[in-house]
Amino acid sequence: MANEALLIKHTGSGKQVEYPILSASMGADTVDIRALHKDFGCFTFDPGFIATASCKSKITYIDGDNGTLLYRGYPIEQLAQHCDFIEVAYLLMNGELPDATQLRNFNEEILDRATIHESLRKFFDGFHYDAHPMAMSISVVGSLSAFYHSDLDIRDPVSRRVCAARLLGKMPTIAAASFRHSVGRPFVYPRIDLGYCENFLNMMFSRSSQTYIDQNHYIDPEFVKALNLLFILHADHEQNASTSTVRLVGSTGANPYACISAGIAALWGPAHGGANEAVLTMLSEIGNVDNVPKYIARAKDSNDPFRLMGFGHRVYKHFDPRATILRSMCHDILKKTRSNDPLFELALAIEEIALKDDYFIEKKLYPNVDFYSGIIYKALGIPVDMFTVMFAIARTAGWVAHWLEMMGDASSPIGRPRQLYLGPEQRDCVAIKDR
Ligand code: ACO
Numbered sequence: 001m002a003n004e005a006l007l008i009k010h011t012g013s014g015k016q017v018e019y020p021i022l023s024a025s026m027g028a029d030t031v032d033i034r035a036l037h038k039d040f041g042c043f044t045f046d047p048g049f050i051a052t053a054s055c056k057s058k059i060t061y062i063d064g065d066n067g068t069l070l071y072r073g074y075p076i077e078q079l080a081q082h083c084d085f086i087e088v089a090y091l092l093m094n095g096e097l098p099d100a101t102q103l104r105n106f107n108e109e110i111l112d113r114a115t116i117h118e119s120l121r122k123f124f125d126g127f128h129y130d131a132h133p134m135a136m137s138i139s140v141v142g143s144l145s146a147f148y149h150s151d152l153d154i155r156d157p158v159s160r161r162v163c164a165a166r167l168l169g170k171m172p173t174i175a176a177a178s179f180r181h182s183v184g185r186p187f188v189y190p191r192i193d194l195g196y197c198e199n200f201l202n203m204m205f206s207r208s209s210q211t212y213i214d215q216n217h218y219i220d221p222e223f224v225k226a227l228n229l230l231f232i233l234h235a236d237h238e239q240n241a242s243t244s245t246v247r248l249v250g251s252t253g254a255n256p257y258a259c260i261s262a263g264i265a266a267l268w269g270p271a272h273g274g275a276n277e278a279v280l281t282m283l284s285e286i287g288n289v290d291n292v293p294k295y296i297a298r299a300k301d302s303n304d305p306f307r308l309m310g311f312g313h314r315v316y317k318h319f320d321p322r323a324t325i326l327r328s329m330c331h332d333i334l335k336k337t338r339s340n341d342p343l344f345e346l347a348l349a350i351e352e353i354a355l356k357d358d359y360f361i362e363k364k365l366y367p368n369v370d371f372y373s374g375i376i377y378k379a380l381g382i383p384v385d386m387f388t389v390m391f392a393i394a395r396t397a398g399w400v401a402h403w404l405e406m407m408g409d410a411s412s413p414i415g416r417p418r419q420l421y422l423g424p425e426q427r428d429c430v431a432i433k434d435r
Helices: 036-040 076-082 085-094 100-111 118-126 133-147 157-182 196-205 221-234 241-250 256-267 275-286 289-300 321-336 342-356 358-362 369-379 384-407
Strands: 005-009 016-022 060-063 068-071
Touching (some): 016 036, 068 076, 068 085, 068 321, 076 221, 076 321, 085 157, 085 221, 100 196, 118 133, 118 157, 133 157, 133 256, 133 384, 157 256, 157 384, 196 221, 221 369, 221 384, 241 256, 241 384, 256 384, 275 289, 275 342, 289 342, 321 369, 342 358, 342 369
Antiparallel strands (some): 005 016
16 A cells, blocks of 8 residues: 555645555554644544554554454464464564574573562562452562662663563562462472473462472373463453553653553453453352343343453454464363363353354454453463463563564654543632632
8 A cells, every 4th residue: 555645634724634554564554643733733532542553563463353363473373283382472572483492592591580589579478368469460570670670771672681581481480479378378489490381380389389290299281281372372462451551651761570560450450351350250240050141131231331251352353263262272171170160161151142142243242362261270270360360471471572672663752642631721720718
């Protein structure tokens, strides 16, 4: 579409201006309307960024109508089949898949940084036992900025990369520590001889501060594989709410650990990453299969705020390719764990009813990735309040990749949206005695 333009005409003054259309390498082109305010004195109104591209990016491509998700050009289905999470994290950060040496070095770089400072570990003692693991994660990741501020130069690409590796390395340690604090178990130190997901499971489930494996326990390779897959599927999703938050905070030149902490906070909401936890909470509330029709009716009632958690997506309007992959894995894991949890049966009943219901079909509401991820995490023994933390570990790969991309682009401006002001016009203030 090179040289094409969008012509905008002001119906009042008759003034018209052409705005250049920027060509995308795939998908929708973008009209560059940065001069609109200068030309016409008005802004565009697009709450929720329904039609607004906030940046240029080469990392992830989504075609919501066709259910396509590509990381650096590779289809998610192929990455899920051939790679582990660390390879995908490398891809997102560097633009290419690693060879064997690059992967070994990257793994070492990440796992070398998995340990957290003893003083930071003690932060957990300050939290009450029932603090939500997301609340602890936001605080402790944000607190990394207190440990790594003076030696960090965000203008230096090497320093930025160290920071990204540090975040990838420390996230599982912080996540597992949040869980162990909430159940009153001692902290388990990371083991650099284990793979990324294996190490995480070890830190989560060891019965003492010794490691799971040393106690002759066995980490099921199927569980490690499942975790790798879940992490790959959650690793990035272009300019979603949490990634946009990381970019917005990062655009001010803020400390990157504070940026990622802001991303975790944005992820927590039930309309975003918190949906996987919300799905399980919803299933518990529904209780049993007999109640499903009542709750489906509530989800369809526009006067009732209840929504079917794990259904619908801002971008995917036919199917979520991640959900398709997870759906079959969900059924496999349930079979393997022979899980007879009634909540699983209930989830499958909801899935079946909603997929046939006209309301959900007409509004293009299909199960999204989080409908299945929560169910799989539960079958793996991950507690419900840790689900969004699991998502945060995976999404850290995407967050750091976007932060690196933005920081490497000297032309990135500070993020600063405009508004449609509807408040009172200018008026005079009088002292309280005269009011
Ligand atoms: N249950 C019932 N009705 C729904 C649902 C749902 N889960 N989702 C959307 N709708 C309805 C809305 O009420 C609306 O109806 P209307 O046209 O009569 O007003 C219509 O479908 C369109 O919904 P919007 O909220 O406008 O769609 P939007 O794209 O803004 O929202 C969202 C997408 C936030 C994901 C929404 O579908 C939702 O809240 N889903 C449940 C939460 C969820 O699963 N979030 C996880 C998303 S995936 C992720 O973040 C990894």
